[in-house]
Amino acid sequence: MTSAPSQEANPAVSRENWLARMALRFTAFTEKWLPDALGFVLVGTFAVFALGLATGEKLFGTPADPAATTGYGLIDAWGQGFWSLITFTLQMAMIIIAGYAVAVSPPVGRLIARIAQVPRTPRGAIAFTAAVAMVSSYLNWAFSLIFTAILAKETARRVPGVDYRALGAMAFLGLGTVWAQGLSGSAALQVASAASSPPAVQKVIAEGRGSGLIPLTDTIFLWQGMAATAIVFVVAVGTAWFLSPSPERAKTAEQLGIDLGPGVGEGRSPLRRNRPGEWIEYSPVFAILLFALGVWYLARHFARAEGNALNALDLNTVNLILILLALILHWRPIRLAQAVKDGTPAASGVLLQFPLYGGIFGMIAFTGLSKTIAGWLVSVSNEFFYPAFIAIYSCVLGVFVPSGGSKWVIEAPYVLDAANQLHVNQGWVVVVYDLGEASANLLQPFWMLPTLTILGLKARDIMGYTFAMFLVCFPVVLILVTLFARTLTFP
Template sequence: MTTSVQAPNGGTQDNAIARLAQRFTVWTERFLPDAFGFVLVGTCIVFVFGLATGEALTRTPENVATATSGFGLVDAWGKGFWALITFTMQMTMIIVGGYAVAMSPPVARLIARLAQIPKTARGAIVFTAAVAMISGYLNWAFSLIFTAVLAREIARLIRGVDYRAIGAMAFLGLGTVWAQGLSGSAALQMASPASTPEALKKIIASARGGTGVIPLSDTIFLWQGMASTAIIFLVGLAMAWLLAPSPERAKTAEDLGITLKPLLAESEEAKIRSTRPGDWLEHSPLFAILLALLGFWYIVRHFANATGSPLNALDFNTINLMLLMLALVLHWRPLSMVTAVRSGCTAASGVLLQYPFYGGIFGMIAFTGLSKTIAGWLVSASSTLLFPPIIALYSCVLGIFVPSGGSKWLIEAPYVIDAANQLHVNQGWMVVVYDLGEASANLLQPFWMLPTLAILGLRARDVMGYTFAMFLACFPVVLVLVTGFAQTLPFP
């Protein structure tokens, strides 16, 4: 594959896609606000849009404490502001726990070895993209942290790597395949009776009977769904190869004023000799191992007692507990883990500030009639053929303002599944459609980028030129896939 040509000055001239990505990046670096600016602008856009569509400015239903609809925009914003507080804490702990695992000596040595695999700047960017998507398919939370640390180490070792491009590729799992993977929120919710609201179960059962759930075999494990995931994976790799700038035009971490410390040196920082008897507990692995055994004992029982598939037990709290217990074992000495967690807390600062404001946006869409209004427009314009691509587009647009896979699906699912029943479109396929559209939105807004950006020391505007170029390649493919494969599936 030809990716560059000889320039008149003896250097190389990047291909058209690489030049386009660089132009996008120049524009985003000049004109895009930082990540917090996105949520501020997004709040204003949703507020004004709500007023334009006839939503009340202020209104409260009679049963304010339990109501989930009927609020005015101001009241819905306030109700939603803290609606994601549990999720915010869960995300914070994923960052902290994942960072602690990555900084442990054994994992740091593994990452350091992996970082030596690519030998060229372009190969480094493609390799990072592949690791991001593979790990994102397995577990999106692990992917965010692991690939960010890997990208940082690769950039330190290989000269001429564009730090912005490799940072964007470190996030690629969340922008492509994560929702179709083993930790995809929507599919896991639909497969679990306990996670599916009763009203939604009735809508599902009205067409397929049974318990009102959609098993994983009808969503992420459909051959059409797995084929779509594989195609998006290949498109992502090809784009990573094409958009990588030549070393002559790359901006390295040093060019951006970022100092990259050796990963193994960071993981060894907590090895301080004990100077007093009271320090024994901080350096002894005894109680850390005992506590980790207790934690893993509970985790085994938790999966064994899961209803249906053991995957139904894999929720945020379980992932966080596994990360913390694994970190205890891998660090061996409590002092080493405490040092890693302290560094991880810095990486979580963006989440703590911004997620409540995203909760306010969520409230204005979920607790008013705004979501149903938009959905009504879409369904009225749909047909059996056009319904999947229209919902993919809608999920992508809504995902820019409500970037929470599980919570957003619960907003969309009732009317999406109901409309699918009316139009005789396969119910499970509509979960796949949602997954692919929702993941694509992550390439356009910085909500899920925050942990990756914090670890790399980058800003949203540094990487979003590259993620936007990736979106322009992947999303049209998504629309074609969801439309074509829908015709191969029976109703419901």
């Protein structure tokens, strides 16, 4: 009787094992030696403080003009910046909570149950989940984290033999590829809104283009940006197809000891009104009226936009749209209130850490450190290589500062200043930042946490697959940002 060929004798399996082993070793290293997200911002605070001292920044001091955005000493700059992101902090917390509320609504649950029927094979299920993750994250990254995680669980119930680890990794894929180029991309929405973009950032932007804001038509809706996003999407779906493990090496949820629990829509408790005064929150009447009021306002808001209606899309508008959708999809206000309560813990990291990021931003933007770092970037780059250089830099920094929005505020003053000096299109720098920063999410687990919680997985279960995806997609990003930059003019 002929024995089955060994795994070592099969080159395809050997390659798969080598990539998996390398990714798992990387995961083991990060889990053992790197701190969690709060640790990153604590270390980052004193790293920037030390950098400021090393470059000759003064320890204390405030400018004579209270409205000035430069001339502070490091300690005073930290305090000045600590609450500078308060508006943005609330906006990001709300986008997480509202995105969660939309994803867990009954109509969206029925949609998940329906589309989970599309894939028929394990390999098809993994590639399909990757595609849905990227499409949904393009619409809203917070919604995608919850929506695609629930879809992955439902798919695992319906497709026998599918590898649950790979399915979980692909459910997160949107946050590691295209989210920042989408409609909830933090950097693009910040620079498009005077309320979200700090004055120090607006000042640098104005030096290059005359206006302190960059509309979405000059960032995520540039044809070059949309083309780059589409190419990354195709490459990532193809990679997901080939990353799917063989049936012999696949591990189902059951084999991992994970109970998938009730299906979508099951286990929803019935509503019981205990007293007449509760009819307002139990009745859909006010949900319908408030939804109509919000839609009426949004129609007028977009109609008043100068030039292109898309220029009216900022973080406040995105959040309002999400809240209105959650309200009408849950139908009864009491259901929405419960969904918001359930989703609030997911925003706790933002509420605690963003003020600390604001302090880092202050030490960079309100001192001379911003100009110093900009000078370094100019000295080691040129107009041709600057986009790829910034993509790499943003990706590396993103491993240590796992928040696209707050990290952009930290980077923006000197990254845009250097772009002005090298005559690189400012809107393209935002696109480059988006693509590079998103890639970092494939290497660190901070934003994986909501997805992992729903799936019952641990970071080490999926980071082998996300690391392999990074090895394929990031070189593609570097090529695209370099080539497309040649088609744009300054500013």
